[in-house]
Amino acid sequence: MNWRSLVWLVIAAALFTACGSSKPHVDALQIRQINVNGVSLTYEQQGAGDTVILVHGAIADRRAWDATRDAVAARYRVIAPSNRYFGVDPWPDDGAKFSAQTHADDLAAIIRGLDAKPVRLVGWSYGADIALLVAVQHPDLVNGVFAYEPSITTFVTDPGDRKAILADQQMAFGPAFAASKRGDQQAALRPFVDGVNGSPGTFDRLPAPVRTVLSENARTIPLQLNAPPPPAITCAQLGKIAPPVAIARGTDTRPFFRIAADTAHRCIPGSKLILIQGGRHMSPVELPEEFNTALLAFLSQGR
Numbered sequence: 001m002n003w004r005s006l007v008w009l010v011i012a013a014a015l016f017t018a019c020g021s022s023k024p025h026v027d028a029l030q031i032r033q034i035n036v037n038g039v040s041l042t043y044e045q046q047g048a049g050d051t052v053i054l055v056h057g058a059i060a061d062r063r064a065w066d067a068t069r070d071a072v073a074a075r076y077r078v079i080a081p082s083n084r085y086f087g088v089d090p091w092p093d094d095g096a097k098f099s100a101q102t103h104a105d106d107l108a109a110i111i112r113g114l115d116a117k118p119v120r121l122v123g124w125s126y127g128a129d130i131a132l133l134v135a136v137q138h139p140d141l142v143n144g145v146f147a148y149e150p151s152i153t154t155f156v157t158d159p160g161d162r163k164a165i166l167a168d169q170q171m172a173f174g175p176a177f178a179a180s181k182r183g184d185q186q187a188a189l190r191p192f193v194d195g196v197n198g199s200p201g202t203f204d205r206l207p208a209p210v211r212t213v214l215s216e217n218a219r220t221i222p223l224q225l226n227a228p229p230p231p232a233i234t235c236a237q238l239g240k241i242a243p244p245v246a247i248a249r250g251t252d253t254r255p256f257f258r259i260a261a262d263t264a265h266r267c268i269p270g271s272k273l274i275l276i277q278g279g280r281h282m283s284p285v286e287l288p289e290e291f292n293t294a295l296l297a298f299l300s301q302g303r
Contacts, residue, residue, distance in 0.1 A: 027073070034081075036109035037102075039092045043081035043110070047073030051116040052299065054080040055107065057125030057151075058224050059192065059217045061087035064124070066209065067288035071296060072122075079119075081110055083130070085223060088216055098223040100126070100152070100230035104133035111141045118243075120144035120299060124284055125151050125196070129230060132264070135241045136233055145241065146298050147264065148248045148291070149257040149281055155235040156263045168256040172196055177225050185218040192221060197282045198254035210285050235267035245271040246298045250279025250287075257281055274298065 030045045044062050052072055056064040061082040072078050083103045085091055107130055111117050118141055123131030128147035135142045153165050176192035179185075193203040193214060203211065245268050249261040265273040274294050276283045284291045 029069075029073075034110060034113050036106050036113055039084055039106075040089075041081055041084065041106065041110070042087060042089060043079055044069065045080075046070070046078045047076055049076045051114075051119040052076045052078055053107070053111070053116075053119050053121050054078060055121060055123040055127035055131050056080070056083065056086070057123075057127045058196075059189065059214050059220055061213060061217060063209075063213045064284070067285055068292055068295065071292045072299070075296070076120075076299065077116075079110070079114065079116070081107070083107075083127075085220055086217055095220075095223045098220075099228050100129055100133060103130045104137065104231075107131075107134050108138045108141060111138075117141045118143035120146070122146045122148075122295060123150070124148045125281065126224070128152075132238065132241075133231060133233065135243070135245075136237050137231075139240075139242065142241075143243045144299070145243065145245045146248065146295055147246070147261075148284065149250070149253060150247070150260050150264060151257070152230050152233065153256075153260050153263075154230060154232045155238055155267055156259060157235065158263075161259045161263065164255050165259055168254055172198070172254060172256060173225065176221065180221050180225055185221045186215065188221050189214060189218045193282070196254075196257075197280045198252075199280060202280075202282060202286075206282070206285060235263070238264060238267040239269060241268055244298075244301065246274050246294075247271055248274040248276065248294060250276045250281065250283050252278055253280050272298065 027047055032043055032045055033040050054065045062080040065080050069078055069080060084106055085095055085098050111119055121131035121142055128150035129152040131145050131147055135145050172195040176188045176195055179188035190203045194200050247261050247265040249257055265271050276290050279287050
């Protein structure tokens with residue numbers, strides 16, 4: 001073997017070793033800003049491919065998805081914005097514009113501003129409300145929705161269900177509302193989280209980083225509790241959502257969220273009802289592996 005052959009053999013062996021040991025690459029997390037509807041919003045971007053937008057719920061921000069983002073970014077381009085008034089940035093005003101419609105308008109503007117349409121929307125709780133609103137109001141922007149335990153109930157018309165929802169909402173939010181009215185939002189935080197999860201002690205059991213995010217967003221509690229009613233989305237309007245839809249909930253969630261999820265599923269022909277075994281409202285952070293498995297299975301079906 002001459003020296004040229006030996007050199008090429010060494011190079012080939014090195015290339016083979018490098019290729020054989022390579023792992024799927026996930027782009028580094030990027031924190032960016034986007035100007036929409038007169039405000040600057042912070043969002044996270046990671047991964048490549050089809051765009052999936054993660055929409056957080058109440059008393060949270062883009063960091064609510066820390067247990068989910070990497071798993072999704074391994075296959076898709078992930079965008080996770082902090083909705084207006086949420087996060088640690090100064091508010092653009094006194095909170096007077098806080099509403100589901102404002103947040104839906106902002107999300108639609110983000111999608112257009114990033115030139116990302118159509119996207120798949122993943123929403124949790126209040127974020128699921130926003131995702132469904134955008135799917136109804138801006139169908140050209142959306143090609144799939146995964147809604148985990150939406151809190152909107154305007155499409156629930158059964159009198160027995162309406163009565164059960166009102167009673168359960170009082171149980172879930174009553175103690176937090178009382179503390180918030182006294183002006184102590186940190187005191188309202190624990191009963192709010194325990195209440196929506198239907199499990200005393202939930203807040204204290206959550207991982208420390210999650211408790212930090214919740215604590216830093218406690219200032220939004222009075223905005224959330226005093227927000228105007230959401231747009232009156234009807235069952236018929238939900239039924240016109242054409243792209244694939246999954247409505248997900250925990251098997252152990254409280255009646256308020258169970259009724260909302262099950263009714264939304266019935267309203268949308270062809271939608272999937274996904275159940276997280278043993279899950280409650282906080283499953284994305286309490287049972288992240290189970291939640292991520294269900295989410296990725298849904299996303300992969302639309303590829």
